[in-house]
Amino acid sequence: MSPPPLPRAxxxxQLHADFGFDDAAVLAPYLADLGFSHLYVSPVMAARPGSTHGYDIVDHNRFNPELGGEAGFDRLVAALREQGLGLVLDIVPNHVGIGPDNAAWMDVLEWGPQSPHAADFDIDWQSSRRNLQGKVLLPVLGNAFGVELESGHIELRLDAAEGSISAWYHDSRLPISPMDYAPLLQDALASAQGEGTRRLANLVRDFDALREHPGSIAARRDTAASLREQLVELLADEPELIDAIGRGLRRVGGDVGDADRWQRLGELLDRQAYRPAFWRVSSDEINYRRFFDINDLAGLRVERAELFEAMHRLVLARVRSGDVQGLRVDHIDGLYDPRQYCERLAQACVAAPVPTWILLEKILAPHEELPGDWPVAGTTGYEALNLIGGLFVDPASERALTTIYRRISGERREFDxxxxxxxxxxxxxxLASEMGVLANAVQTLSASQWRSRDFSYxxxxxxxxxxxxxxxxxxxxxxxxxxxxxxxxxHIEWAVGLARKHAGPVDTSVYxxxxSILTGELAEPGTRYPAEPVRQAAMRFxxxxxxxxxxxxxxxxxxxxxRLLVHNEVGGDPRRYAVSPAAFHKANVQRQLQHPLAMLAASTHDTKRGEDARTRIACLSSVPRRWAQHLALWSRLNRRLLAKLDGEPAPDANHQYYLYQTLIGAWPADLDIDDAPALAALAARVEGAVIKAVREGKQRSSWTHPDADYEQAVGRFVHGMLAPGARNLFLADFQTFxxxxxxxxxxxxxxxxxxRLTMPGVPDIYRGAEGWELSMVDPDNRRPVDYAALRAAAVDVAAIAGDPDAVAALLPHWADGRVKLHLIRSVLRLRREQPALFSEGLYQAVDISGDRPxxxxxxxxxxxxxxxxxxAPRLWPQWAPELPQSAEAASAALAGLTIDLAPGRYRDVIAGRSLDVGSAGPVSVAELLTYFPVGLLLRG
Known part of the structure; x- marks a missing residue:
C-alpha cells in the first residue's frame, strides 16, 4: 500500500545498534493500528561506531551498517509500505563526525589545503595564529603536546594493508603526509635483506621525489596513491619488511624522560597539516567550526553546490524513488545560508512521487516567526510544545512562585x-575561538577604510x-x-540599543x-567597503x-x-510565565494560515524532560502554598544528607530545588516506597540527571572542569533521600505530596x-510516549521502550472501543498508561478517517459560559x-478533587459550565457513544465529559 500523500501523524x-531497521520494521503493524501515517527516524547514514543517536555521521552516502545497512533499510521501507505507512528521515547537513572513520577528514589531515575535501569543511586555513597557518588544530591530547610526546603516548605505526603511516594517540589517528614517508622508510633499509631491500630502496627514492613533483596537486596525489599500492604489494610479497619498517618507526621516538630523543617525532608532526594539541585549548584556538563546542563534530560548508549535491546523493535518490516522503533538517540555524539550503533541498525533491514534507529543527522565540517564504512545511514543533504547555501554568501564581524560589534558592536576579x-x-x-575568527574578519573590514581603522581589535x-x-x-x-x-x-537594533545602554561613558560608535555590517548597509554602493567580505562577516555573526x-x-x-522547570524546555522562555486561552487560539489561527503542516511535538530526543513529567511540574503552579510548605519540611528532613564544601552546603539550595522538581516529574506512577531495587534504580537515574544539570549550569562544576567532590556530594544526597526504610521520613511525605x-x-x-492531536499541524509521538513519558534529560529519555507491554495495552484499549463504561473504567487505573494510549488511538484513527478535517479544517475558538470559564x-x-x-479542561488542581480518581468525579467538578452546540447527532470519539442535541443552546460541559476527562465530538 502507498502511504498517504500528506502526513497525518x-x-x-531513535535508531542505534540495539534498535535498528529490523526492530523498527516490527513496529509497523502496531503503528498502523494506532493510526499513524509515517514513521519518523533518527539519522540513518553511517555514523561513528557505537553511536547511540546517529548525529555524528561520518558518511552521508552510506546507510549505517550498525542499523542493518542498505538491505535493512530496504526491509524497513517494505514493512512500512505493507502497512500503508510512510517514512520521514532526519538529515544532518551542518556537520559530520571526525576521526579515523571519516575518510574525507583523514584526507584533509593528510594533505591539508591541497585535499579536494579541504573546502568542504569550515576551516580557517589563514588563522591569525602563526602556528596554525595552513594547519588545522586537533585538540585530541589529554595533556600538553610536549608532555604527551615525551611520555611516549604518541607513536608511529604502519598500516600494511593500506600502505600508510600514521601517528597514533590512543584511538586518535594522525595521518602522516606521503611527502614524509621517505626518511621513515629509509630507517628500515638498514635491517632489510634480499630482493625486498632493492624494491624498498626504489620506493624510498620515489617517495622522496614527491616533494619536487612537477605536476599538479592532483598528479602528486595520484603518484602518492600509486606508490602506496606498490608498498602494499611489496609488504605482501616480503612480509618480513613489516617488522623492519616497524622497528624503524619506533626509532623515530625515544625513551620516556629523554626529551632530546623525541625531537625527530616532534619535528615530523610539526610538518603536518595539523597541530595536535591539549583539548583544553580548543575553546581559544580551534580553527574549524564545530557543532556548538563539540570538538569531534566539524562544521560543513554545505552552501557549496558541489558539496550539497555530493552529501545528499543517497537521501535524494530515496526521496525520488518514493521510499522517503519527509525530511527533518537538523540544526538549520548552523548553516551559513539557511534559505539557500531550503530552496536547494526543495528543488531537489521536485521529482519525488509526492510533495516532500520538509521540516526544520528551528527554535523560535515567543515573538518570532519562521520566514514565510522558505519552501518548507514549518518547524519540528518546539514553539507548539511550549505554547500548549503554557496553558497549564496558573498565571495567578507567578509572584508567589517567584518569591518561593528566591527565598529558597537565593537567586534574586531576573531571568534576563x-x-x-x-x-x-x-x-x-x-566559543572564544569562533569569536576570535569573527573579530578578525570585522577588524580587517574596519582597517580597510580611514573612517573606521581606529577601532581596535x-x-x-x-x-x-x-x-x-x-x-x-x-x-x-x-x-x-x-x-x-x-x-x-x-532584533539587531534591539541588541545594539541594549549594548550601548550598558556600555557606560565610552565611545560606542563601534556598535x-x-x-552596519549585520544589516548589510556597509556593503551598499558608495560606502567603499568590499561588499562580499561585509556579507561574509554578517553571515558569520x-x-x-x-x-x-x-x-x-x-x-x-x-x-x-x-523557578519552574516546565519553562526550562527547548524553545521555552521563563519570561513567558503562562499562556492564555486567547493567545493559544491566536497562535493556532496563525499556524493554520502559515504552516498548517508543521510538526506538533511534545517529547523529543532533545527535550529536557518528558511531556508528562512537565504536566506534573506545571501543576505546582496551582498549589504554591502547599509546595512551599513541603519544600521547607523536606529541607529539614534531608539536612542530615548535606555535605559541607568550603563552608557551603552540597548540593546547594538551587540544585536541591532542581532535584525536587525533577523527582516530582520523573517518579514512576506505580513506584512503591518500600521497593528498594526500584528506588535504587530511580536514584541512579536522578543522580545522572542532576549531575548533568550541575555541569550544564557551569557554576559548581562543568564538563570541562568537573568538581568531583561536589558531584559525589550530590550523588550521596540523592541516594540518601531515596533510601527505603522507616528512618527516611522524607519518602513518606514526598509520596503524600x-x-x-x-x-x-x-x-x-x-x-x-x-x-496536540487536534490543533493545526501534524502531531508527533516520541517513542514510548503513547504511554506515560516521565523521562528526564538525555540519555534518560533514550532508555529502551517496553514495546511488548505497549502492544498488550493497545490490544486492551482496542477491545473497549465503543464501550463508554469500559472507557470510563480506564481512569481509576490511570497509572498503567492505557488511558493515554486510548486517547491517542481514538484521535489518530479519526485523523485517518477524516484527514481533510485536520489538514484543512477551519480553526475557531469556542466560548465557555458559567463560573470561571x-x-x-x-x-x-x-x-x-x-x-x-x-x-480540554485546564488548571485541574484548582478545582478537581484529589479523590476519587475517576471520570465521574472529574466531570462533576465542571458543573455549571456550559457550551453552545448546534442541534444534531454528535459522535463522542473518545468515549465511543452518540450524543443527541435536540435544539441549539447550552450543553453542560460535565455531561460532555461524563466518561472521559477530555472531549472530542464529531458532527456530520
Missing amino acids: TYRV AVLYESKKHIVQNN AAIRKALEELVARFPVYRSYLDPTHPLSMADRR DFIA QQLSGPAMAKGLEDTSFYRYL LRPLAWWGALTSLSQTLL ERVLAYQRRHGEHELLVV
Whole structure:
C-alpha cells in the first residue's frame, strides 16, 4: 500500500545498534493500528561506531551498517509500505563526525589545503595564529603536546594493508603526509635483506621525489596513491619488511624522560597539516567550526553546490524513488545560508512521487516567526510544545512562585540577567575561538577604510561579545539574494540599543559600525567597503549567534534559573510565565494560515524532560502554598544528607530545588516506597540527571572542569533521600505530596495530548510516549521502550472501543498508561478517517459560559459538512478533587459550565457513544465529559 500523500501523524524512533531497521520494521503493524501515517527516524547514514543517536555521521552516502545497512533499510521501507505507512528521515547537513572513520577528514589531515575535501569543511586555513597557518588544530591530547610526546603516548605505526603511516594517540589517528614517508622508510633499509631491500630502496627514492613533483596537486596525489599500492604489494610479497619498517618507526621516538630523543617525532608532526594539541585549548584556538563546542563534530560548508549535491546523493535518490516522503533538517540555524539550503533541498525533491514534507529543527522565540517564504512545511514543533504547555501554568501564581524560589534558592536576579551572564560566559569561553575568527574578519573590514581603522581589535571583540550576548533571537537571516527583514532589523537594533545602554561613558560608535555590517548597509554602493567580505562577516555573526543562544539559554541558563522547570524546555522562555486561552487560539489561527503542516511535538530526543513529567511540574503552579510548605519540611528532613564544601552546603539550595522538581516529574506512577531495587534504580537515574544539570549550569562544576567532590556530594544526597526504610521520613511525605499532584498531572497530560492531536499541524509521538513519558534529560529519555507491554495495552484499549463504561473504567487505573494510549488511538484513527478535517479544517475558538470559564479551553475544526468540537479542561488542581480518581468525579467538578452546540447527532470519539442535541443552546460541559476527562465530538 502507498502511504498517504500528506502526513497525518508521525511516530519518532531513535535508531542505534540495539534498535535498528529490523526492530523498527516490527513496529509497523502496531503503528498502523494506532493510526499513524509515517514513521519518523533518527539519522540513518553511517555514523561513528557505537553511536547511540546517529548525529555524528561520518558518511552521508552510506546507510549505517550498525542499523542493518542498505538491505535493512530496504526491509524497513517494505514493512512500512505493507502497512500503508510512510517514512520521514532526519538529515544532518551542518556537520559530520571526525576521526579515523571519516575518510574525507583523514584526507584533509593528510594533505591539508591541497585535499579536494579541504573546502568542504569550515576551516580557517589563514588563522591569525602563526602556528596554525595552513594547519588545522586537533585538540585530541589529554595533556600538553610536549608532555604527551615525551611520555611516549604518541607513536608511529604502519598500516600494511593500506600502505600508510600514521601517528597514533590512543584511538586518535594522525595521518602522516606521503611527502614524509621517505626518511621513515629509509630507517628500515638498514635491517632489510634480499630482493625486498632493492624494491624498498626504489620506493624510498620515489617517495622522496614527491616533494619536487612537477605536476599538479592532483598528479602528486595520484603518484602518492600509486606508490602506496606498490608498498602494499611489496609488504605482501616480503612480509618480513613489516617488522623492519616497524622497528624503524619506533626509532623515530625515544625513551620516556629523554626529551632530546623525541625531537625527530616532534619535528615530523610539526610538518603536518595539523597541530595536535591539549583539548583544553580548543575553546581559544580551534580553527574549524564545530557543532556548538563539540570538538569531534566539524562544521560543513554545505552552501557549496558541489558539496550539497555530493552529501545528499543517497537521501535524494530515496526521496525520488518514493521510499522517503519527509525530511527533518537538523540544526538549520548552523548553516551559513539557511534559505539557500531550503530552496536547494526543495528543488531537489521536485521529482519525488509526492510533495516532500520538509521540516526544520528551528527554535523560535515567543515573538518570532519562521520566514514565510522558505519552501518548507514549518518547524519540528518546539514553539507548539511550549505554547500548549503554557496553558497549564496558573498565571495567578507567578509572584508567589517567584518569591518561593528566591527565598529558597537565593537567586534574586531576573531571568534576563541570568541569560546575559550565561551567553557572555559562552562567547568568552566555549566559543572564544569562533569569536576570535569573527573579530578578525570585522577588524580587517574596519582597517580597510580611514573612517573606521581606529577601532581596535579589543574594542571590536568586546562589542561583538556584547551584541551576541544581548541578541534576542537565535539568529538573523541576511543572505546574498534577499534584503534583511524588518523583524531581523528590529532584533539587531534591539541588541545594539541594549549594548550601548550598558556600555557606560565610552565611545560606542563601534556598535554602529558592526550594526552596519549585520544589516548589510556597509556593503551598499558608495560606502567603499568590499561588499562580499561585509556579507561574509554578517553571515558569520549569524552562524555564531545561534550556538551562543543555544548554549547560553538551553544549556546554561536553564540550569541556573530554576523557578519552574516546565519553562526550562527547548524553545521555552521563563519570561513567558503562562499562556492564555486567547493567545493559544491566536497562535493556532496563525499556524493554520502559515504552516498548517508543521510538526506538533511534545517529547523529543532533545527535550529536557518528558511531556508528562512537565504536566506534573506545571501543576505546582496551582498549589504554591502547599509546595512551599513541603519544600521547607523536606529541607529539614534531608539536612542530615548535606555535605559541607568550603563552608557551603552540597548540593546547594538551587540544585536541591532542581532535584525536587525533577523527582516530582520523573517518579514512576506505580513506584512503591518500600521497593528498594526500584528506588535504587530511580536514584541512579536522578543522580545522572542532576549531575548533568550541575555541569550544564557551569557554576559548581562543568564538563570541562568537573568538581568531583561536589558531584559525589550530590550523588550521596540523592541516594540518601531515596533510601527505603522507616528512618527516611522524607519518602513518606514526598509520596503524600505527590499522590494528588500525579493525578492532576495525568489529567493535564490528557488535555495536553488532545490539543496536540487536534490543533493545526501534524502531531508527533516520541517513542514510548503513547504511554506515560516521565523521562528526564538525555540519555534518560533514550532508555529502551517496553514495546511488548505497549502492544498488550493497545490490544486492551482496542477491545473497549465503543464501550463508554469500559472507557470510563480506564481512569481509576490511570497509572498503567492505557488511558493515554486510548486517547491517542481514538484521535489518530479519526485523523485517518477524516484527514481533510485536520489538514484543512477551519480553526475557531469556542466560548465557555458559567463560573470561571477559563477552566476549560474549547475550539472547533470545520471542513465541509463535518464539525469537530475539542474540549480540554485546564488548571485541574484548582478545582478537581484529589479523590476519587475517576471520570465521574472529574466531570462533576465542571458543573455549571456550559457550551453552545448546534442541534444534531454528535459522535463522542473518545468515549465511543452518540450524543443527541435536540435544539441549539447550552450543553453542560460535565455531561460532555461524563466518561472521559477530555472531549472530542464529531458532527456530520
